Structure formats: C-alpha cells, structure tokens
Amino acid sequence: MSPQSDPGAPSRPADHIDSVEPDAAEASVTGPKLGFVGWVRFGWRQLTSMRTALLLLLLLAIAAVPGSLVPQRSSDPNGVTQYFDDNPRLAPILDSVQMFDVYTSAWFSAIYLLLFVSLIGCIIPRTKHHFEALRARPPRTPVRLSRLAGFTERELPVSTGSTSDAAAEASIDAASKQLRQAGYRVERYALRGEPSVSAERGYLRETGNLVFHTALLGVLVAVGFGGGFGFSGQRVIVEGQTFVNTLAAFDSFNPGRFFNDTRLTPYRLSLENLDAVYETRNQDAIGQPIDFTAHVTVQGQQGEAEERTVKVNEPLYTHGTDVYLLGNGYAPTITVKNAAGEVVFTDAVPFLPQDANLTSIGVVKVPDGMPEQLGMVGFFYPTQSELTTGAYTSSYPDLILPVLTLNVYEGDLGIDEGTPTSVYTLDPSTMEQLTGGDTGVDSIELKPGETAELPNGLGTVTFDDATPESSSTDAADGDYSQSVPRFASFDIHHDPTQIWVLIFAALILGGLLVSLFVPRRRMWVKAVTKPDGRVVLEYAALARGEDPGLEEAVTSFADKHAGPRPSPVE
Amino acid sequence: MQLTLDEISILCVYSAMVVYAIAFIAFSIDLAKRSAAATAATDAALVEAKQAVAVGAASDATAGTGSTATAAPGASARPSKTAAGTGTGAVAYGRSPSLRVGVAMTVLAWLLHLTADVTRGFAAGRVPWANMYEFALTGTLIITTVFLVVIVISKHDLRFLGTFVTGLVLVLLGVAALNFYVSPIPLPPALQSVWLVIHVFVASASVGLFALGFALSVVQLMQSRREALLDTAKAAKATFLATLPDSVTLENLAYRVNIIGFIMWTFTLMAGSIWAEKAWGRYWGWDTKEVWTFIIWVVYAGYIHARATRGWRGSRSAWLAIIGFSAVLFNFTVVNLFFKGLHAYSGL
Ligand code: HEM
Numbered sequence: 001m002s003p004q005s006d007p008g009a010p011s012r013p014a015d016h017i018d019s020v021e022p023d024a025a026e027a028s029v030t031g032p033k034l035g036f037v038g039w040v041r042f043g044w045r046q047l048t049s050m051r052t053a054l055l056l057l058l059l060l061a062i063a064a065v066p067g068s069l070v071p072q073r074s075s076d077p078n079g080v081t082q083y084f085d086d087n088p089r090l091a092p093i094l095d096s097v098q099m100f101d102v103y104t105s106a107w108f109s110a111i112y113l114l115l116f117v118s119l120i121g122c123i124i125p126r127t128k129h130h131f132e133a134l135r136a137r138p139p140r141t142p143v144r145l146s147r148l149a150g151f152t153e154r155e156l157p158v159s160t161g162s163t164s165d166a167a168a169e170a171s172i173d174a175a176s177k178q179l180r181q182a183g184y185r186v187e188r189y190a191l192r193g194e195p196s197v198s199a200e201r202g203y204l205r206e207t208g209n210l211v212f213h214t215a216l217l218g219v220l221v222a223v224g225f226g227g228g229f230g231f232s233g234q235r236v237i238v239e240g241q242t243f244v245n246t247l248a249a250f251d252s253f254n255p256g257r258f259f260n261d262t263r264l265t266p267y268r269l270s271l272e273n274l275d276a277v278y279e280t281r282n283q284d285a286i287g288q289p290i291d292f293t294a295h296v297t298v299q300g301q302q303g304e305a306e307e308r309t310v311k312v313n314e315p316l317y318t319h320g321t322d323v324y325l326l327g328n329g330y331a332p333t334i335t336v337k338n339a340a341g342e343v344v345f346t347d348a349v350p351f352l353p354q355d356a357n358l359t360s361i362g363v364v365k366v367p368d369g370m371p372e373q374l375g376m377v378g379f380f381y382p383t384q385s386e387l388t389t390g391a392y393t394s395s396y397p398d399l400i401l402p403v404l405t406l407n408v409y410e411g412d413l414g415i416d417e418g419t420p421t422s423v424y425t426l427d428p429s430t431m432e433q434l435t436g437g438d439t440g441v442d443s444i445e446l447k448p449g450e451t452a453e454l455p456n457g458l459g460t461v462t463f464d465d466a467t468p469e470s471s472s473t474d475a476a477d478g479d480y481s482q483s484v485p486r487f488a489s490f491d492i493h494h495d496p497t498q499i500w501v502l503i504f505a506a507l508i509l510g511g512l513l514v515s516l517f518v519p520r521r522r523m524w525v526k527a528v529t530k531p532d533g534r535v536v537l538e539y540a541a542l543a544r545g546e547d548p549g550l551e552e553a554v555t556s557f558a559d560k561h562a563g564p565r566p567s568p569v570e
Numbered sequence: 571m572q573l574t575l576d577e578i579s580i581l582c583v584y585s586a587m588v589v590y591a592i593a594f595i596a597f598s599i600d601l602a603k604r605s606a607a608a609t610a611a612t613d614a615a616l617v618e619a620k621q622a623v624a625v626g627a628a629s630d631a632t633a634g635t636g637s638t639a640t641a642a643p644g645a646s647a648r649p650s651k652t653a654a655g656t657g658t659g660a661v662a663y664g665r666s667p668s669l670r671v672g673v674a675m676t677v678l679a680w681l682l683h684l685t686a687d688v689t690r691g692f693a694a695g696r697v698p699w700a701n702m703y704e705f706a707l708t709g710t711l712i713i714t715t716v717f718l719v720v721i722v723i724s725k726h727d728l729r730f731l732g733t734f735v736t737g738l739v740l741v742l743l744g745v746a747a748l749n750f751y752v753s754p755i756p757l758p759p760a761l762q763s764v765w766l767v768i769h770v771f772v773a774s775a776s777v778g779l780f781a782l783g784f785a786l787s788v789v790q791l792m793q794s795r796r797e798a799l800l801d802t803a804k805a806a807k808a809t810f811l812a813t814l815p816d817s818v819t820l821e822n823l824a825y826r827v828n829i830i831g832f833i834m835w836t837f838t839l840m841a842g843s844i845w846a847e848k849a850w851g852r853y854w855g856w857d858t859k860e861v862w863t864f865i866i867w868v869v870y871a872g873y874i875h876a877r878a879t880r881g882w883r884g885s886r887s888a889w890l891a892i893i894g895f896s897a898v899l900f901n902f903t904v905v906n907l908f909f910k911g912l913h914a915y916s917g918l
Contacts, residue, residue, distance in 0.1 A: 050879040285755035312759035324851035
C-alpha cells in the first residue's frame with residue numbers, strides 16, 4: 001500500500017496522519033494514465049482510505065436521523081398507520097423512499113455495507129502487516145537522537161580501572177535488560193562503534209485496534225444471521241391455562257429465514273397465577289404498578305414440572321427459549337346460555353388494557369348454538385367509577401369494584417370463510433346491534449357472579465365469579481380481589497446468535513480500551529562519543545499514535561538507568 | 571415545621587443554583603481580567619519593541635513577550651509555529667483572586683448539589699436517576715464532578731473552563747427544577763433493574779466528559795482562529811485567549827476527555843442493549859432513543875477517525891466534537907420530551 005519507509009510502523013491507509021505523505025510529483029504522474037487495473041486499484045485505495053471511512057461514518061449518522069423523526073414499521077406499526085391518516089399526501093412520498101423502513105432501506109444498507117467493505121479492505125492488509133511487525137526486529141537506532149521526543153543526556157558512569165568502551169557496553173546491556181523488563185522488545189545495534197539499544201513496545205495497541213474493527217464486523221454478521229435462525233412468537237395465557245411450545249399454540253409467530261419448526265422443543269408452560277402489586281400509599285403515585293410476577297410451571301417432555309417465575313426485566317430462560325413477560329390484563333370469565341338453557345359459550349376472555357387503570361376492551365364470539373351468530377363487545381372496569389358525562393371509567397387498576405358492560409350484536413361474525421380474524425376485534429358491518437349505542441336498549445352491565453338476560457329472549461349471559469372455593473371471602477361479601485382471572489402475554493424467543501453478539505460486543509469494548517490506552521512507543525538508548533572524546537548516554541523516544549506520557553517515560557527511564565540528571569543544563 | 575427529605579433536596583437544589591451563579595460570575599470576572607492582562611502585556615510589548623528599535627538592538631526581547639509586537643517595525647518577533655506552548659503570543663497569567671473564588675464557590679455548590687442528589691435518592695428510596703428531573707440533577711452533578719476532578723489531575727490549568735461548566739450546569743439545573751420536577755414516586759417494573767443503575771450512571775458520566783470536551787473544542791477553535799491571525803501577521807485583538815494554552819494543547823486535551831467519554835458511551839450503548847433484551851425481549855429495535863444513542867456514538871467515532879485523518883485534524887475534528895455534544899444535548903432534551911418511543915421515562 002503506502003510507501004513502507006518504516007517497516008515497524010503499523011500499516012495505515014495512505015491518508016492516515018502518521019503515514020508518509022505521497023510524493024506530489026509521483027502522484028500526478030500516475031494520476032491520469034491509469035489502465036483498468038490501475039483504476040480498480042485506485043478505486044479500492046479510495047474506498048479503503050481514512051477519508052472515505054470518515055465520510056461513510058458521518059453519512060451513516062445522518063442517514064439514521066430520519067428514522068427517529070418518522071414512525072418505523074418495525075418498531076411502531078400503528079404509528080405508521082396513524083401517520084398515513086394524518087398526512088395522506090406526504091406519507092406515500094415518504095414511503096416511496098423507504099422512510100418508514102429506514103434501517104432496512106436500500107440507502108441505509110448501502111451506506112453501512114460500503115462502510116464494512118471499506119473496513120474489510122482496511123483491516124486485512126493491516127492484520128497481515130501487524131503479524132509481520134510482531135516478528136520483526138525493532139528498527140535500527142537513528143543516527144541523531146537529539147531531534148526526537150523526550151531527548152535527554154546522562155553522564156556515562158565509568159568505574160575506575162575500566163575503559164569507557166567497556167563501560168558503554170555494560171551500560172547499554174543494562175538498558176536492554178531494563179527495557180525488556182518494562183515490556184519492550186529490544187535489539188542491540190552498533191553504529192560506527194557506538195553501541196545502542198532500540199526498543200519497541202505497545203504492539204497490543206494495534207492488536208486492540210484490529211480486534212475492535214474486526215469485532216464490529218462480527219456484530220454485523222451475527223446480527224445479520226441472528227434473525228435467520230431464530231424465531232419469536234407471542235402467546236396470551238390466562239391464569240390456570242397451559243401453553244405447549246408448538247407452532248399451532250402461538251397467537252402469532254415470526255420465524256427467521258432459516259428456521260424450521262422441528263427445532264421447537266414442545267415443553268409445557270402453565271401460568272399458575274399472576275401477581276400484580278400497585279402503589280397504595282404514595283399519594284402522587286396511587287395505582288402505579290410496582291411489580292408483576294408471573295408464577296409458572298415448566299415441564300419438559302420428560303422430567304419433573306418446575307416452578308419458575310417470569311418478571312419484567314427478569315425473563316425466564318428455559319428449553320432454549322427466552323420467555324418474556326410483556327403485558328398483562330384481565331380475562332373475565334363469561335358464560336352464554338341459549339334460550340333452551342344450554343351453555344353455548346364459556347371461557348375466560350382476555351380483555352386488552354386501554355389505560356393505566358386497566359379499562360379494557362374485549363370481544364366474545366358465539367358462532368354456534370344461537371338462532372344467529374352472536375357477538376359481544378365488552379368493556380371491563382376493574383374499579384368502576386362514573387365520569388360527569390355519565391360514561392364509566394376505571395379509577396384503579398386492581399379489583400375493587402369490577403364491572404363488565406356488554407353490547408350485543410347479532411348476524412354474521414365473518415369467521416366462516418376461513419379468513420383469519422382477530423379475536424380482539426369484531427366487524428359489526430354484517431351484524432345488527434341489539435344493545436347500547438343508538439338501539440335504545442341499555443348495555444348489559446354485570447358484576448362478578450351476576451347474570452343478565454340477553455335481548456329478544458335469546459338466553460342469558462353470566463359474568464362468572466372466579467374466586468376459588470377455598471377462599472374465605474368472595475364477591476358476595478364485597479371482596480372482589482380474586483373474582484376475575486388475569487392473563488399474561490408472553491413473548492417467546494429463540495436467538496442462537498445473541499451470545500455471539502455479546503461476545504463481539506465485549507471484544508469491541510476490550511479492543512477499544514487497549515487501543516486507546518496502551519501507548520505504542522519506541523525508545524532508544526545510545527552511548528555517543530562526543531568530539532572531545534567524552535562518552536555520554538543519549539535517550540529518546542518516538543510515539544506511534546497518541547501518547548501523552550511519552551516524554552515523561554523517557555525521563556523516568558533515564559533516571560532509573562543512569563540516575564537523575566545532576567542539574568538542568570539550560 | 572418538619573421538612574421532608576424531598577423538600578430538603580429541593581432547598582439544596584436552589585441553594586446550589588445560587589452558589590453556581592456566584593461561581594459563574596467570579597469565573598466571568600476572571601475571563602475579563604485575563605483580557606485586560608493580555609491587553610496590558612501587548613501594550614508593554616509594544617513599548618518594549620519601540621525602545622528596542624530606538625536603540626537599534628536586536629529584537630530578541632520581544633520574542634518572549636508577545637507576537638503582537640510584530641506590528642512594530644523591525645521586530646522579527648513572530649514566533650515560529652513549532653514553538654511549543656508559550657510561543658504563540660501567550661501571555662503569562664498568574665493566579666487571580668476571582669478565579670480562586672470561582673473554584674471555591676464551585677466546590678461549595680457541588681457539595682450542596684451532592685446533598686440535594688443524595689437526599690432525593692433517599693426520599694425516593696432508590697437511585698436518583700429514574701426520570702428526567704432526577705437525570706438532570708444527577709447528570710449536572712456529574713458534570714461538575716468531572717470538572718473538579720479534571721482540574722485537580724490535569725497538568726494544565728483548566729480552571730478557565732469554569733465559566734462554561736458553571737453556566738451550563740446552572741442553566742440545565744434551572745430548567746430541570748422549574749420544568750421537569752416530579753415528586754418522588756416508586757419505579758415502574760420496567761425500570762427496576764440493576765441496569766438502570768449502571769446504564770444511566772455511565773451515560774451521565776460520559777455526558778459530563780463530552781461537555782468538557784465540547785468546551786475545550788470551542789476554545790480550541792477560537793484559539794486557532796487567533797493563531798491564524800497572528801500567523802498572517804494581522805493584529806489579533808488581545809483577549810483572554812492569550813492567557814490560555816495553544817490550540818494544539820487544547821485539541822489534545824479535548825481528545826483525551828472525549829475518548830474516555832466515547833468508551834463510556836460505547837459501554838452505555840451495550841449496557842442499554844442488555845437491559846433492553848431483558849425488559850423488552852430484544853436487544854436492539856431502533857427505538858428513537860436507541861437511534862440517537864447510535865448517532866452520537868457514530869459521530870464520536872467519526873471524530874476519532876478525523877483526528878487520525880490527514881486534513882481533518884485540528885479545526886474540522888473539533889467541529890465534529892461540537893456536533894457530537896449538540897447531539898447529546900438534543901438527545902436529552904428534545905428526544906426525551908417530544909419524540910415518541912419506549913423510553914418514556916421523563917415522568918412528565
Ligand atoms: C464500521 C465503522 C467504523 C467504526 C465504528 C470505527 C471506529 C473506530 C474507533 C472508535 C477508533 C478508535 C479506537 C481504536 O483506535 O481502535 C478507530 C480507529 C481507527 N480506524 Fe476505525 N472505525 C470504522 C471503520 C474504519 C475503516 C473503514 C477504516 C479504514 C479505512 C478504519 C481505520 C481506522 C484506523 C486506521 C484507526 C486508528 C486511528 C488512530 O491511529 O488513532 N476504521 N475506528
């Protein structure tokens with residue numbers, strides 16, 4: 001690459017601050033007369049130059065900005081929908097340049113891929129060169145040390161009966177030894193009869209730098225593949241229910257590109273109960289969640305069932321999957337009977353929380369057993385209170401005064417065609433509303449344990465009280481605390497490359513620390529014969545890269561080797 | 571009347587702000603005095619130069635005192651660029667009482683500030699950096715701490731940065747106390763993690779370092795403009811800059827502060843990812859706050875590269891450090907308050 005005037009120096013791009021500036025005349029001669037190979041080489045050198053790396057880094061920073069200004073499909077799909085509604089003219093234009101998928105967009109990818117190509121082009125020659133440098137001898141002692149950093153002189157101590165030549169040899173020997181002990185690699189030289197030692201240390205600095213840059217590449221590769229082999233799935237489990245880790249059991253499932261479902265271990269996960277603790281004393285934070293703990297039992301195909309917990313911030317690692325507690329809410333148990341008194345529906349229905357006090361919305365779908373299909377849209381208030389408008393709201397997230405209201409619809413649920421529909425929404429377009437809204441009939445309103453008549457003599461609906469038999473008090477006594485089961489929504493992931501990302505991240509940090517704080521320096525000690533025949537010891541050093549402590553290092557070495565300077569010479 | 575811990579904390583915050591204001595004034599007076607000293611030195615140099623010319627002596631005498639003397643005919647006193655440290659028109663500047671008052675007041679303010687922070691922590695029963703008010707309280711405390719530590723350990727006299735540091739801390743603390751205050755409330759489950767302690771603390775520490783790096787880079791740019799004027803033999807106005815280190819020294823200092831900040835920021839980013847993995851089930855999801863953490867990281871990586879790139883060392887890389895710290899401030903204020911994302915911890 002760059003002219004190698006100094007074989008011991010780290011190989012750097014030609015425009016690195018420590019590289020030798022290319023001869024201007026030479027550059028202008030080779031400039032315009034490049035053949036094809038020449039052009040390729042020229043292009044490659046441009047791509048792997050410091051300037052290009054810098055430019056691409058700055059471009060990357062700029063390109064990342066729009067993703068924080070505009071909602072992204074990956075992290076905020078609802079925000080994107082909202083954005084389209086709010087900005088119907090602008091949104092499609094932004095979409096056409098992938099503004100809603102910035103971090104997977106062609107332009108963002110192009111920048112970081114170019115950056116990493118540049119990085120590869122930069123680290124390969126450097127690594128090769130560094131391996132050679134590790135085996136090379138420290139370079140010849142320069143003829144004149146006085147122009148180098150930290151230059152200092154000391155008298156050569158000559159003991160009586162010894163020649164100054166012998167003393168010089170002995171002194172340089174001692175210097176070599178001391179330098180080697182200080183972690184330098186040393187090499188003796190003798191120039192025109194003047195003995196000297198050339199020493200170099202801090203190869204670790206370059207090693208750290210290379211480890212750092214290579215680990216960056218490692219993270220990119222691991223992240224790139226991580227999505228491919230893993231999966232992530234979501235599942236809502238009501239207290240008392242069990243989930244088996246199979247494809248069909250997930251509410252939603254996102255496999256990676258290389259994933260196949262034989263890799264799922266069919267273990268069982270049961271939610272025994274979900275404890276929710278809310279603040280009750282601090283007046284400024286009444287009702288604020290303090291703790292959610294899901295008590296679960298996990299059972300593999302063989303083996304005992306184990307009791308475990310899943311908390312926010314404390315996922316459960318089991319059977320090669322990571323189980324996260326991402327949400328929770330109430331799942332009122334609702335039973336519907338038809339006019340003949342037969343049970344046509346009974347289930348704990350998860351209601352989705354809408355606010356901090358867990359006002360929740362849920363849907364009941366009764367496809368069979370009724371004259372027509374029946375749908376109900378419900379609101380659940382764990383602690384019901386009435387706004388001045390007469391509307392209900394929840395004023396506390398725990399079960400103090402739970403109330404369920406239901407609006408009943410009759411008609412076609414739209415689930416017979418086999419097209420998947422969400423269990424959390426009801427499409428009323430093909431149905432007739434029977435209660436609430438403009439119908440003139442009041443919505444059904446139930447407390448736990450209560451039953452109401454459905455309109456038009458269709459049957460009854462019951463809000464079951466789930467308080468366990470063993471409990472000493474129940475809803476009948478006004479203690480509703482256990483009357484409605486809770487549900488937990490779990491994210492279940494498997495990402496085999498995550499550990500690699502962590503390892504590379506650790507290497508990045510380690511490499512960075514080493515490369516920024518280990519000084520790389522050369523030091524020389526030379527016995528010089530002055531014109532008057534006196535022999536003095538000269539010390540000097542050279543920094544390879546940032547090295548604020550260099551001069552001090554020379555002085556303190558000289559002091560250690562030949563004793564402190566008697567008095568300032570200046 | 572019995573004060574609650576949080577009331578004591580608030581009292582300390584306001585007292586600290588008053589003392590910071592006094593420190594700021596003292597540091598500003600010091601800067602003004604530096605300008606005066608620089609002007610005086612220039613005048614003295616001019617007089618000396620004239621005398622030197624008058625007696626036809628060699629102009630050696632002027633070389634040491636100040637290159638502004640180049641305005642004087644016959645004086646070849648413009649120092650060469652290679653002369654280290656004092657060569658570029660530097661004016662020796664002794665210890666000024668106002669500078670000492672400034673430092674003493676900063677220490678006093680720091681003590682009050684520390685008390686405010688600790689009592690706030692006890693009032694809330696946890697680390698005091700879980701919402702925007704507390705983050706500002708602790709972050710500014712760390713900025714002052716870093717400043718005090720640096721002036722103790724640095725070989726160079728960096729007390730002149732006091733005007734910037736106390737000014738910045740005063741403004742941030744004032745904004746936080748007046749606009750971001752929330753009474754201490756327990757942590758929501760998502761924030762109950764050792765990573766809150768580690769991640770946020772290290773982030774604040776890097777902000778403290780970046781703030782100092784920023785100040786040094788700004789002074790570096792001013793200094794190098796002044797040096798450029800001197801180099802072209804134009805008369806530069808004598809300002810406090812004449813009493814400060816030369817631009818290369820300032821750049822090296824800024825670099826050292828910034829790379830420590832950068833390493834901490836790298837750690838912040840990684841610790842944040844580990845926490846995100848535990849709390850949200852993914853270590854990286856380009857949430858707005860993650861995006862800005864990344865942007866800041868890349869800008870400072872660019873800064874480090876710029877320092878090592880021919881043609882970029884010096885003023886250009888200083889600008890990158892300035893952009894980097896602007897992004898840090900932006901991340902803390904605008905992103906926290908106006909951008910939507912998972913990191914909704916401002917508590918407002
Ligand atoms: C993927 C993006 C990159 C990032 C985030 C990055 C980051 C960094 C950082 C933080 C440092 C300082 C730490 C150290 O010395 O190890 C550094 C140094 C360095 N980088 Fe990069 N880098 C990137 C790409 C590149 C590329 C493409 C090149 C080659 C042109 C390169 C060449 C260098 C060199 C030569 C140094 C040493 C600078 C010195 O002598 O102080 N880097 N890089």
